[in-house]
Amino acid sequence: MTTDFQSWASQRQIAIETFLNARLPAVDCVPVRLHQAMRYSILDGGKRVRPLLAFAAGELSQADETRVTVVAAAVELIHGYSLVHDDMPCMDNDVLRRGKPTCHVEFDEATALLTGDSLQTLAFELLAERKLSDNAETQLAMIKQLASASGSRGMAGGQAFDLDNVGRMLTLPELEFMHIHKTGALIRAAVMLGAHCSNVLNAAQLEKLDHFAKCVGLAFQVVDDVLDAEASTATLGKTAGKDAENNKPTYVSILGIREARALAEKLQYDADQVLHEFGEAAIRLRQVTDFIIKRKF
Amino acid sequence: MTTDFQSWASQRQIAIETFLNARLPAVDCVPVRLHQAMRYSILDGGKRVRPLLAFAAGELSQADETRVTVVAAAVELIHGYSLVHDDMPCMDNDVLRRGKPTCHVEFDEATALLTGDSLQTLAFELLAERKLSDNAETQLAMIKQLASASGSRGMAGGQAFDLDNVGRMLTLPELEFMHIHKTGALIRAAVMLGAHCSNVLNAAQLEKLDHFAKCVGLAFQVVDDVLDAEASTATLGKTAGKDAENNKPTYVSILGIREARALAEKLQYDADQVLHEFGEAAIRLRQVTDFIIKRKF
Numbered sequence: 395m396t397t398d399f400q401s402w403a404s405q406r407q408i409a410i411e412t413f414l415n416a417r418l419p420a421v422d423c424v425p426v427r428l429h430q431a432m433r434y435s436i437l438d439g440g441k442r443v444r445p446l447l448a449f450a451a452g453e454l455s456q457a458d459e460t461r462v463t464v465v466a467a468a469v470e471l472i473h474g475y476s477l478v479h480d481d482m483p484c485m486d487n488d489v490l491r492r493g494k495p496t497c498h499v500e501f502d503e504a505t506a507l508l509t510g511d512s513l514q515t516l517a518f519e520l521l522a523e524r525k526l527s528d529n530a531e532t533q534l535a536m537i538k539q540l541a542s543a544s545g546s547r548g549m550a551g552g553q554a555f556d557l558d559n560v561g562r563m564l565t566l567p568e569l570e571f572m573h574i575h576k577t578g579a580l581i582r583a584a585v586m587l588g589a590h591c592s593n594v595l596n597a598a599q600l601e602k603l604d605h606f607a608k609c610v611g612l613a614f615q616v617v618d619d620v621l622d623a624e625a626s627t628a629t630l631g632k633t634a635g636k637d638a639e640n641n642k643p644t645y646v647s648i649l650g651i652r653e654a655r656a657l658a659e660k661l662q663y664d665a666d667q668v669l670h671e672f673g674e675a676a677i678r679l680r681q682v683t684d685f686i687i688k689r690k691f
Numbered sequence: 692m693t694t695d696f697q698s699w700a701s702q703r704q705i706a707i708e709t710f711l712n713a714r715l716p717a718v719d720c721v722p723v724r725l726h727q728a729m730r731y732s733i734l735d736g737g738k739r740v741r742p743l744l745a746f747a748a749g750e751l752s753q754a755d756e757t758r759v760t761v762v763a764a765a766v767e768l769i770h771g772y773s774l775v776h777d778d779m780p781c782m783d784n785d786v787l788r789r790g791k792p793t794c795h796v797e798f799d800e801a802t803a804l805l806t807g808d809s810l811q812t813l814a815f816e817l818l819a820e821r822k823l824s825d826n827a828e829t830q831l832a833m834i835k836q837l838a839s840a841s842g843s844r845g846m847a848g849g850q851a852f853d854l855d856n857v858g859r860m861l862t863l864p865e866l867e868f869m870h871i872h873k874t875g876a877l878i879r880a881a882v883m884l885g886a887h888c889s890n891v892l893n894a895a896q897l898e899k900l901d902h903f904a905k906c907v908g909l910a911f912q913v914v915d916d917v918l919d920a921e922a923s924t925a926t927l928g929k930t931a932g933k934d935a936e937n938n939k940p941t942y943v944s945i946l947g948i949r950e951a952r953a954l955a956e957k958l959q960y961d962a963d964q965v966l967h968e969f970g971e972a973a974i975r976l977r978q979v980t981d982f983i984i985k986r987k988f
């Protein structure tokens with residue numbers, strides 16, 4: 395019997411937490427302060443949206459859940475590193491993240507810099523050290539995929555494009571370009587790496603799954619913009635209204651809030667259309683998508 | 692006939708430059724500023740000591756030079772990322788590197804942050820995207836090795852240990868601990884990854900080579916400290932005398948300059964002893980070691 399989404403998700407959130415807790419260097423391991431900061435920045439935080447997507451895609455491809463846990467953790471480490479660096483004074487200069495002081499506030503800037511650096515390294519270390527596919531060549535391709543999604547032509551590139559355009563009004567295609575890189579690339583990688591932990595899906599199916607992941611990645615960002623425009627800092631667990639204050643282009647600033655909400659629904663519809671073709675095996679992907687679109691924080 | 696060291700080295704320096712120039716995203720590739728900064732920070736710079744060690748180890752193991760070039764480039768990208776981040780105001784706050792303004796001075800801090808991040812990512816992307824070993828499992832082990840050498844228990848960890856101890860006098864074992872991580876780990880990785888591009892060496896030989904690499908890594912740092920204490924900024928191409936000014940513990944501050952020089956010679960002797968067992972095949976490793984110890988900048 396299929397368990398309900400909430401208990402499915404919380405089981406996987408616990409699995410990720412347990413795995414990361416065991417794999418991150420212990421707090422008494424030298425250099426102590428760096429390892430404390432790494433654990434502080436990664437553990438006990440966030441909704442683990444990317445890991446949930448990896449797990450859901452892993453279920454679609456009937457992958458070994460132990461393997462998917464490693465992949466999900468690696469993606470979360472990349473996400474975590476990007477948050478630590480994005481919050482730094484030279485970037486977004488944010489003081490609150492997941493309801494706690496940001497890493498450079500709790501520790502210091504130099505430690506935050508090295509923390510982000512080391513979290514990124516650990517992501518690749520994880521992907522290389524465990525068996526994630528029956529085929530080592532596939533595993534190399536998975537590492538390549540995470541790197542492409544994270545680097546200057548993926549997540550970091552989207553961040554740079556964002557910085558280059560602060561205070562400038564973007565067109566909708568430019569905004570989409572930015573988000574396809576800044577958040578979309580890593581979300582796609584989460585889905586695809588989860589699926590690649592087995593070799594059940596064929597090339598055509600993987601392509602469909604990739605299209606689904608693109609829709610979800612964009613929807614995630616549209617919803618993020620809507621929430622930032624609407625929510626209070628207390629609900630959000632990070633400083634709200636920063637986008638408008640920083641004069642950052644968002645889906646809300648370009649489309650208005652009503653149109654932005656409609657776009658999120660349209661993207662969910664497109665994503666669901668793809669999943670429809672996978673039938674019942676895609677139930678978790680459908681539920682995670684719904685969770686992403688309907689979330690309140 | 693064996694060509695002389697200088698022409699051997701400059702051929703390999705050109706090979707690395709050519710490879711990196713082709714592989715780094717073009718300057719007109721969006722985000723333009725980030726890609727300019729990545730190229731600025733990596734191209735046309737440095738002695739390429741780590742790549743030369745990788746090439747020399749590759750010759751010892753009769754590895755395909757195309758493969759070694761990729762490995763050498765990946766190690767250099769990790770080294771380059773660490774320099775960009777170390778130079779930032781929240782770390783060493785240095786304005787000069789390789790005779791040019793540092794990345795955050797030439798561009799800005801946010802770009803320097805993303806540049807370091809993206810150079811690291813590109814290192815792992817490189818190691819995953821090309822065939823570097825006849826055995827894909829070995830290639831995964833090589834990626835694991837570079838990650839371990841770079842992360843919180845390797846290079847970044849050494850940097851954190853350094854920061855934690857600025858202004859404090861270290862004991863010699865503590866200083867050694869710091870450098871084994873901060874510079875030694877990546878130098879070891881350069882040697883071992885170069886050798887792993889073929890499977891000619893057996894486990895005992897690889898272990899000896901690793902011991903050699905440890906000696907060279909430490910020697911490199913001892914010489915660095917001596918040069919920093921002696922040289923002028925013009926000769927060094929980076930701000931000289933920073934260590935003393937920052938009250939940083941160095942081999943010179945702990946041992947004095949004469950003893951520090953003697954230690955470098957002792958380490959070279961140990962390294963040469965290991966190489967002796969490899970005979971003529973180790974000629975390039977012997978020459979690169981000599982180059983590292985005898986360099987004037």
